[in-house]
Amino acid sequence: MATLGMHRDFLMEFAGLEKSVQKRVFEVFEKFTAATHTGLHLEKLTNQRDPRLRTIRINDFWRGVVLKAETGDSYLLLKVLPHNKANDWAAKHRASVNEATQGIEIRNDIALERATAGLRARAAEEPARLFPVSEYPDKVLRALGVDEEILPIIRLVPDETHLEALHKVLPEQQYDVLLGLATGMSPEEIDRELVQAYARTAPPVTGADTGATEGDELGSAMARARGRVALVSGTDELQDILQRPFDAWRIFLHPSQYRVAYQDGYAGPARVTGGPGTGKTVVALHRAYHLARELPAGSPDGCVLLTTYTKDLAAELERCLALLVTDPAVRAKVRVVNVDALANEIVRADRGGAPLKLVFDQREILGRWARIARQVGAGFPDVFLDQEWRQVVLAQALTSPEEYLKASRAGRGTALSPLRRLQVWRAVSTFEEQLRRSGEWTFLQVCAEAARILDGGRQRRPFRHVVVDEAQDLHPAQWRFLRALAAPGRDDLFLAGDTFQRIYGNRVSLRSLGIRVTGRSHRLRINYRTTQEILSWSAALLTGEGAEDMDGGAETLTGYRSSLYGERPEASGYATRAAEIEALVHRVREWITSGVEAEDIGVAVRFLQLGRDIAGALQRAGVPVCVLGSGRTEPGVRIATMHRMKGLEFRCVAVAGVNDGTVPMTAALTPAEVDPRQHQEDLHTELSLLFVACTRAREALRVSWHGAPSPFLASVTDRPAPRH
Numbered sequence: 101m102a103t104l105g106m107h108r109d110f111l112m113e114f115a116g117l118e119k120s121v122q123k124r125v126f127e128v129f130e131k132f133t134a135a136t137h138t139g140l141h142l143e144k145l146t147n148q149r150d151p152r153l154r155t156i157r158i159n160d161f162w163r164g165v166v167l168k169a170e171t172g173d174s175y176l177l178l179k180v181l182p183h184n185k186a187n188d189w190a191a192k193h194r195a196s197v198n199e200a201t202q203g204i205e206i207r208n209d210i211a212l213e214r215a216t217a218g219l220r221a222r223a224a225e226e227p228a229r230l231f232p233v234s235e236y237p238d239k240v241l242r243a244l245g246v247d248e249e250i251l252p253i254i255r256l257v258p259d260e261t262h263l264e265a266l267h268k269v270l271p272e273q274q275y276d277v278l279l280g281l282a283t284g285m286s287p288e289e290i291d292r293e294l295v296q297a298y299a300r301t302a303p304p305v306t307g308a309d310t311g312a313t314e315g316d317e318l319g320s321a322m323a324r325a326r327g328r329v330a331l332v333s334g335t336d337e338l339q340d341i342l343q344r345p346f347d348a349w350r351i352f353l354h355p356s357q358y359r360v361a362y363q364d365g366y367a368g369p370a371r372v373t374g375g376p377g378t379g380k381t382v383v384a385l386h387r388a389y390h391l392a393r394e395l396p397a398g399s400p401d402g403c404v405l406l407t408t409y410t411k412d413l414a415a416e417l418e419r420c421l422a423l424l425v426t427d428p429a430v431r432a433k434v435r436v437v438n439v440d441a442l443a444n445e446i447v448r449a450d451r452g453g454a455p456l457k458l459v460f461d462q463r464e465i466l467g468r469w470a471r472i473a474r475q476v477g478a479g480f481p482d483v484f485l486d487q488e489w490r491q492v493v494l495a496q497a498l499t500s501p502e503e504y505l506k507a508s509r510a511g512r513g514t515a516l517s518p519l520r521r522l523q524v525w526r527a528v529s530t531f532e533e534q535l536r537r538s539g540e541w542t543f544l545q546v547c548a549e550a551a552r553i554l555d556g557g558r559q560r561r562p563f564r565h566v567v568v569d570e571a572q573d574l575h576p577a578q579w580r581f582l583r584a585l586a587a588p589g590r591d592d593l594f595l596a597g598d599t600f601q602r603i604y605g606n607r608v609s610l611r612s613l614g615i616r617v618t619g620r621s622h623r624l625r626i627n628y629r630t631t632q633e634i635l636s637w638s639a640a641l642l643t644g645e646g647a648e649d650m651d652g653g654a655e656t657l658t659g660y661r662s663s664l665y666g667e668r669p670e671a672s673g674y675a676t677r678a679a680e681i682e683a684l685v686h687r688v689r690e691w692i693t694s695g696v697e698a699e700d701i702g703v704a705v706r707f708l709q710l711g712r713d714i715a716g717a718l719q720r721a722g723v724p725v726c727v728l729g730s731g732r733t734e735p736g737v738r739i740a741t742m743h744r745m746k747g748l749e750f751r752c753v754a755v756a757g758v759n760d761g762t763v764p765m766t767a768a769l770t771p772a773e774v775d776p777r778q779h780q781e782d783l784h785t786e787l788s789l790l791f792v793a794c795t796r797a798r799e800a801l802r803v804s805w806h807g808a809p810s811p812f813l814a815s816v817t818d819r820p821a822p823r824h
């Protein structure tokens with residue numbers, strides 16, 4: 101059988117075609133997989149740069165562009181374009197093999213020549229150089245795959261903006277390497293994370309995986325271009341890929357994603373981190389798939405757990421898993437459920453099946469603490485007691501005053517004398533006793549109890565492998581529970597998360613919980629969701645903010661970048677709430693008029709009342725809306741709180757009501773006089789929330805406020821005068 105590869109660009113263009121043309125594309129290329137390609141008319145062009153390029157007729161108007169091996173039986177589907185554009189494209193482009201990764205890459209010779217002339221002219225006047233020989237000797241760049249033709253060009257590049265302008269012109273792997281260097285990664289990091297990642301993820305040159313035979317250079321090079329070229333193994337697979345062209349994440353994993361997701365086996369807990377949109381969830385899904393596929397014969401169904409923080413996020417994981425795993429037998433091995441629901445199930449089973457009475461209303465909980473504080477009479481504020489209970493007592497699973505007296509209170513901002521500690525303990529034991537007497541539980545208590553049940557052997561550990569998404573938001577009690585779900589050992593836990601997106605204020609040291617990921621932690625850096633403009637704007641919100649990595653180190657956004665480009669985000673202030681809403685409605689209508697589906701527009705707010713008012717205004721303007729979290733999912737513009745936005749993404753996002761006093765929300769901040777450290781932590785959590793909301797946007801981001809803007813916007817706006 102021929103080796104058939106499909107380039108990412110091919111799939112992206114295919115996605116934009118009419119259904120009837122898509123059907124025809126499938127019919128044409130199905131012949132390759134059925135090995136009846138001898139009857140196909142692959143046309144050569146005059147004046148083409150690469151003698152291996154051919155076009156193929158799809159219908160009167162459309163052509164495919166195919167790279168055909170000189171020797172061997174390999175084909176790479178590169179583009180689907182209107183016929184004149186296909187000819188033009190083929191006349192300008194050339195495929196070559198990257199010298200470091202041996203993967204195939206495509207370059208636009210004509211555009212490169214033009215760009216070089218422009219850079220030369222500029223270089224004569226502009227002395228600045230992004231890649232001076234003194235800092236990046238030829239030898240270093242060559243070792244990273246920058247070839248002899250590209251070297252002299254990039255020596256002329258004055259700055260990052262000019263490098264970014266070359267992103268469609270340079271061979272992709274070389275561009276990745278250069279952008280990585282420009283954004284602060286060291287040559288060693290680039291070598292490890294990009295170059296070696298390609299080399300390691302490439303399947304063997306010959307063998308079942310590629311179908312390539314000895315001497316089939318194109319087949320081998322395609323196999324080494326993972327992330328951009330997918331090898332198609334037959335008609336069914338071709339059909340499956342073409343049926344869901346928008347879900348490219350199922351097929352085109354970047355090598356840095358692939359090597360983490362498909363690693364043969366981790367000796368213990370492993371982890372993937374990375375900024376928003378870098379594909380952590382995608383990697384978690386592929387890891388769950390890989391683990392399920394590799395289970396020994398006879399393994400029970402549901403023995404791989406894929407879990408996350410909330411029910412909504414779990415539902416989204418379930419939907420994506422169904423797209424990725426098409427074999428029902430493999431799918432049955434993976435159970436998807438959120439952490440709290442699973443803990444609840446285990447505790448219920450232990451107590452004979454009766455439902456647990458849960459207390460989850462935070463206002464109700466604070467009311468109880470306030471009453472107890474009055475009883476204890478030591479002047480502790482309700483929030484202080486609640487936080488002390490969750491962040492010290494439950495976090496360390498303390499069960500006696502002696503343990504509490506000795507416990508570390510690191511992270512808490514007020515010192516407590518032994519006497520004050522005993523007073524706190526009295527409040528805590530009263531609170532717990534009241535819950536016990538009325539048969540009530542909080543979610544965290546349920547998790548703590550579930551962990552005790554499993555660790556104490558009252559139930560069997562139910563999973564062989566546990567994969568956790570949004571790991572940054574889990575509380576130590578939830579971690580203890582997750583730790584207890586699978587026996588310690590190979591591939592026991594796989595975690596995906598980003599501490600810059602922590603929005604529930606749970607700080608964790610994985611080490612202290614016996615979860616050691618050191619040496620098995622990987623960071624992703626390429627954003628697949630958002631444009632570079634939105635990314636830089638959102639990252640600037642975090643200027644000066646650090647984040648720890650849950651393993652005793654620091655998290656960083658160095659090298660974090662996107663290869664998508666678009667408009668700069670819009671930041672607008674208004675004198676009144678009504679004026680802000682009116683302008684927002686206007687922008688949403690413009691987005692819809694320009695062809696964006698209503699469901700592809702998200703409006704994020706800090707509290708739902710503003711969302712409801714915006715919903716009303718949009719409806720009055722004839723725009724359908726759906727307020728998320730209201731129980732029904734209907735067509736229309738998605739309106740949700742910033743918390744609810746986590747895990748979602750939209751072509752266009754409006755973040756509204758980013759006012760002073762609302763973002764950060766005063767009520768969500770522990771008063772500095774109660775606990776100054778906690779106050780800072782809460783501020784940080786609120787900032788992360790804004791960061792999360794902004795990074796949900798794929799193409800357009802609009803941030804607005806009325807009255808004074810949020811202090812968080814100081815680093816990204818020049819505080820323009822409010823509009824009227």
Ligand SMILES: Nc1ncnc2c1ncn2[C@@H]1O[C@H](COP(=O)(O)OP(=O)(O)OP(=O)(O)O)[C@@H](O)[C@H]1O
Nearest residue numbers: 348349352353354376377378379380381382628629
């Ligand atoms: N290799 C890939 N090819 C194509 N699309 C990808 C790839 N990896 C990720 N994506 C897409 O990028 C977007 C972001 O991916 P994902 O949600 O996994 O990122 P994340 O790191 O979990 O984001 P966040 O932390 O913001 O929730 C999704 O639309 C996903 O389908």
